[in-house]
Amino acid sequence: MLKTCPTFKSNNSLALNHSRQQADVHSICDSVKTTQTHLEQTESESAVSPYVNLRYVQQLLVKHHIQKHKTSYCCNRQFSTSSPTLLLNNQKTTNIFHCKHSSCSVCSKKIYQDKNNQLRKVFHYVAKNNPKACFHMLTLTIPHNQFHKLDDRMRMLAAMKRALMNHKVIKDLDLLFFHSTLEIVYSKNGFHPHYHIMLSKIKELTQQQIQAIANQYQKIAKKFNIIVNIIKSFKVTSYNNSTIVKAANYLSKSQDFSNLANELVSDNKKYSSNETYSMPQLISLAATNQFDKIVYSKSRVEKIIIEYLQLKNINYFRGCKKYDALVKLSANIQLANSKNDPKPTKYIQINPKAFLALSQNNLLLASEQVDQNNNVVQFEGLLKEHRRNKDLNDTYAYILYLIEANQKSLYPGIENDISFHNIANDHLPFQDLPFSYSQSSPSVSFQSSQLAAA
Numbered sequence: 091m092l093k094t095c096p097t098f099k100s101n102n103s104l105a106l107n108h109s110r111q112q113a114d115v116h117s118i119c120d121s122v123k124t125t126q127t128h129l130e131q132t133e134s135e136s137a138v139s140p141y142v143n144l145r146y147v148q149q150l151l152v153k154h155h156i157q158k159h160k161t162s163y164c165c166n167r168q169f170s171t172s173s174p175t176l177l178l179n180n181q182k183t184t185n186i187f188h189c190k191h192s193s194c195s196v197c198s199k200k201i202y203q204d205k206n207n208q209l210r211k212v213f214h215y216v217a218k219n220n221p222k223a224c225f226h227m228l229t230l231t232i233p234h235n236q237f238h239k240l241d242d243r244m245r246m247l248a249a250m251k252r253a254l255m256n257h258k259v260i261k262d263l264d265l266l267f268f269h270s271t272l273e274i275v276y277s278k279n280g281f282h283p284h285y286h287i288m289l290s291k292i293k294e295l296t297q298q299q300i301q302a303i304a305n306q307y308q309k310i311a312k313k314f315n316i317i318v319n320i321i322k323s324f325k326v327t328s329y330n331n332s333t334i335v336k337a338a339n340y341l342s343k344s345q346d347f348s349n350l351a352n353e354l355v356s357d358n359k360k361y362s363s364n365e366t367y368s369m370p371q372l373i374s375l376a377a378t379n380q381f382d383k384i385v386y387s388k389s390r391v392e393k394i395i396i397e398y399l400q401l402k403n404i405n406y407f408r409g410c411k412k413y414d415a416l417v418k419l420s421a422n423i424q425l426a427n428s429k430n431d432p433k434p435t436k437y438i439q440i441n442p443k444a445f446l447a448l449s450q451n452n453l454l455l456a457s458e459q460v461d462q463n464n465n466v467v468q469f470e471g472l473l474k475e476h477r478r479n480k481d482l483n484d485t486y487a488y489i490l491y492l493i494e495a496n497q498k499s500l501y502p503g504i505e506n507d508i509s510f511h512n513i514a515n516d517h518l519p520f521q522d523l524p525f526s527y528s529q530s531s532p533s534v535s536f537q538s539s540q541l542a543a544a
């Protein structure tokens with residue numbers, strides 16, 4: 091049964107007879123589990139794990155001689171080399187360079203969370219203003235095997251999606267909006283990129299309309315010399331707005347929308363098949379050396395991750411113009427369960443020279459290593475310690491320890507470039523440069539000049 095999400099009425103799987111459905115349906119959604127965090131991890135370790143994954147990826151890039159990949163510089167450079175970096179007592183850090191790749195464990199946290207919130211706001215807005223609105227999720231994929239290059243498959247799938255969404259079979263539906271999210275998983279048949287496209291319209295899609303979209307997708311595929319099996323490549327799941335809007339209270343409605351958003355955008359999906367992995371999952375297992383939990387060999391896993399990291403110019407998320415307008419209209423909606431970071435009251439200021447020295451000595455992101463005599467040969471990174479510590483004084487003490495232990499390789503007087511402060515009048519002395527993903531807000535561009543300057 092093609093059941094996407096148990097909390098939703100899923101009544102509109104492409105009208106195909108059951109005998110065909112049973113024939114090896116490669117269903118993406120029915121086997122996916124979204125987990126909050128790795129249960130076995132403690133809270134502080136899961137706060138640090140994005141850094142652990144990032145460091146693993148950075149080392150992998152070095153090992154495979156891949157240079158100038160922006161992720162290589164993520165979190166170990168400053169965004170502005172003329173301003174200090176502040177470690178705040180709400181566990182945040184300012185003035186750090188972020189690569190903003192969706193494939194980066196650190197950056198994707200923010201990117202996915204922002205997108206998730208944005209989708210939830212738009213769903214709420216649309217449902218509130220259009221009592222008859224329906225939400226349909228279309229899943230598009232193409233055949234794939236182990237020998238296909240991810241890059242090629244991806245380009246083809248993106249072009250096919252574009253052709254479909256620009257075709258009159260979609261235009262004539264007079265949609266309220268559509269929005270696509272890309273997900274890449276790896277299975278024994280190689281990379282499996284697929285799009286989840288959310289379509290919203292007044293009244294449900296009819297079976298005829300769904301069939302027409304499916305037929306058109308098949309035609310488009312033919313132009314690309316691909317034969318798609320419609321059952322495997324195209325699927326519609328419907329979420330009837332009335333089931334959502336009639337929900338007894340705002341909170342349960344909000345939960346429904348948040349489930350739906352999680353289904354579209356989540357960086358911690360896990361698949362129940364032990365041969366299928368979401369890419370963040372695969373990276374996380376490899377980064378923590380849990381190759382016993384992966385059915386593929388270590389060298390194959392590394393190759394997969396490298397190929398995934400090198401995917402260029404791909405939009406993971408894209409909304410139509412109507413969607414972009416809805417983003418603006420729904421911007422002020424207050425989401426339930428959204429929590430604001432506590433305001434910082436103290437900070438540690440690290441001046442650029444000190445930051446650079448710490449970075450050059452591998453003291454920001456590394457993991458602790460000891461030799462056989464239990465001497466530390468590599469220190470636990472400062473940024474990771476900072477994430478773990480609830481008390482900023484502990485972080486400051488750790489910095490002093492790092493300075494003392496690494497006296498020879500750091501410069502004399504570095505302690506004068508690192509200072510502890512209380513925040514006066516509620517604001518920070520230096521403006522943090524925003525981590526901006528949304529296209530509608532002004533975003534800072536990270537071009538090679540930025541990297542060269544660092």
Ligand SMILES: [Zn+2]
Nearest residue numbers: 164189194197
């Ligand atoms: Zn990054």
